[in-house]
Amino acid sequence: MPSATPESPRVVLGVTGGVAAYKSAEIVRGLRRAGYFVSPVMTRDALKFLGAATLSALASEPVRTELYGDASTPSPHTYLGQSADLVLIAPATAHVIARLALGLADDLLTATVLATRAPLVICPAMHTEMWEQPSVQANLQTLRSRGALVVGPASGPLANGDEGTGRLEEPERIVEVVSAVLGGYRGPLSGRTVLVSAGGTREALDPVRVVTNRSSGRQGYALAEVAARRGARVILVTTVRRDLAPDLLSRIEVVDVESARDMRDALVGRLVEADVVVMAAAVADFTFDPHPVKWKRADGPVPMIPRPSEDIVASLVERRRPGQVIVGFAAETGDPEVAARAKWRSKGVDLMVGNDVTAEGAGFESPTNEVVIVSGEGAAERLSRRGKAEVAEVILTKVEGLLARGD
Ligand code: CTP
Numbered sequence: 361m362p363s364a365t366p367e368s369p370r371v372v373l374g375v376t377g378g379v380a381a382y383k384s385a386e387i388v389r390g391l392r393r394a395g396y397f398v399s400p401v402m403t404r405d406a407l408k409f410l411g412a413a414t415l416s417a418l419a420s421e422p423v424r425t426e427l428y429g430d431a432s433t434p435s436p437h438t439y440l441g442q443s444a445d446l447v448l449i450a451p452a453t454a455h456v457i458a459r460l461a462l463g464l465a466d467d468l469l470t471a472t473v474l475a476t477r478a479p480l481v482i483c484p485a486m487h488t489e490m491w492e493q494p495s496v497q498a499n500l501q502t503l504r505s506r507g508a509l510v511v512g513p514a515s516g517p518l519a520n521g522d523e524g525t526g527r528l529e530e531p532e533r534i535v536e537v538v539s540a541v542l543g544g545y546r547g548p549l550s551g552r553t554v555l556v557s558a559g560g561t562r563e564a565l566d567p568v569r570v571v572t573n574r575s576s577g578r579q580g581y582a583l584a585e586v587a588a589r590r591g592a593r594v595i596l597v598t599t600v601r602r603d604l605a606p607d608l609l610s611r612i613e614v615v616d617v618e619s620a621r622d623m624r625d626a627l628v629g630r631l632v633e634a635d636v637v638v639m640a641a642a643v644a645d646f647t648f649d650p651h652p653v654k655w656k657r658a659d660g661p662v663p664m665i666p667r668p669s670e671d672i673v674a675s676l677v678e679r680r681r682p683g684q685v686i687v688g689f690a691a692e693t694g695d696p697e698v699a700a701r702a703k704w705r706s707k708g709v710d711l712m713v714g715n716d717v718t719a720e721g722a723g724f725e726s727p728t729n730e731v732v733i734v735s736g737e738g739a740a741e742r743l744s745r746r747g748k749a750e751v752a753e754v755i756l757t758k759v760e761g762l763l764a765r766g767d
Contacts, residue, residue, distance in 0.1 A: 451484070
């Protein structure tokens with residue numbers, strides 16, 4: 361653990377009264393591991409869920425709880441507010457969110473938030489019924505409009521055996537967001553533009569019907585998020601809308617497309633801006649001349665005369681300028697290595713990522729993936745099953761190596 365000094369960036373961690381308060385111990389550990397000086401503040405209700413001694417032992421300095429009565433720091437809220445580089449509230453209850461939205465200063469934590477100019481990151485945790493209350497959502501909207509970053513909540517098991525949305529975001533993710541905010545989103549891809557395609561294209565048969573595939577866009581979105589977190593400006597050309605991490609919204613430009621033709625036009629049009637292109641989309645190989653009006657049942661089966669669509673990645677490779685790195689994906693059924701090697705060769709990409717879309721825990725709708733990355737004649741690396749963000753990390757690390765070679 362790098363030992364943070366009082367000169368290290370200071371994170372004031374506010375812990376409020378919910379069951380997830382116990383997870384603040386993990387957050388403190390993660391923040392300290394990342395080199396931050398952590399000043400914990402607990403509310404009165406937080407102390408009902410977690411002993412101050414626990415956080416005092418883990419943080420960079422003892423827990424503070426009181427606005428008054430601390431002889432060594434007579435004005436703790438201004439001291440903390442002015443010295444904070446970031447104020448993080450995790451978990452944040454519906455009650456503290458309401459107090460912050462109103463601008464109250466009735467305890468040390470809320471007074472500190474008023475006394476700071478540092479970024480504020482709020483990680484809500486509560487039961488689904490509370491999370492969905494219009495009052496809670498309106499308060500959060502107020503805080504967002506004043507610049508606060510709201511991270512989570514996630515879905516999953518809640519207290520009392522319940523399930524739903526309202527679970528505190530994973531401590532690891534919270535630490536990642538804090539690091540990204542404090543690091544100014546500088547990283548190995550700073551100054552680079554990454555063009556990512558995601559999702560399955562939709563080919564119209566008539567104004568009502570489309571032919572599409574099962575791609576969920578998850579791997580493409582994970583690539584876009586990881587690239588943005590590593591400092592890149594990202595252009596995400598996608599057929600599907602998924603949630604993006606709120607801190608990355610301004611760093612990822614989303615371009616909506618539907619058909620293979622739209623996707624081709626968007627990608628070819630934006631290619632000149634890109635240092636890296638990642639073709640994670642599942643593009644239709646065949647398209648149709650759509651019937652101009654709805655095909656009626658009485659007319660018999662819809663005529664489907666397929667025409668091959670343009671191979672977008674081949675068009676991008678043809679137009680690439682020196683130094684641009686292009687990554688393709690190969691969706692296969694069965695062991696993808698042979699096909700990924702063949703497609704690496706035939707498509708002229710720098711990396712070809714093959715996956716077996718029928719394998720358990722891999723492929724289209726799965727949150728995890730299991731891939732083989734071909735980077736040259738005879739060069740293939742197999743990645744065991746892992747989250748799509750982790751797969752994206754490995755791919756982008758290889759991309760960074762290729763960019764460095766081209767510099
Ligand atoms: N791709 C593309 N344009 C297409 C079809 C595919 O750019 N019309 C891209 C995909 O985005 C992917 C790569 O090419 O990055 C490989 O896609 P895949 O469907 O696996 O390959 P195909 O060339 O279509 O080969 P096949 O269908 O025979 O497996």
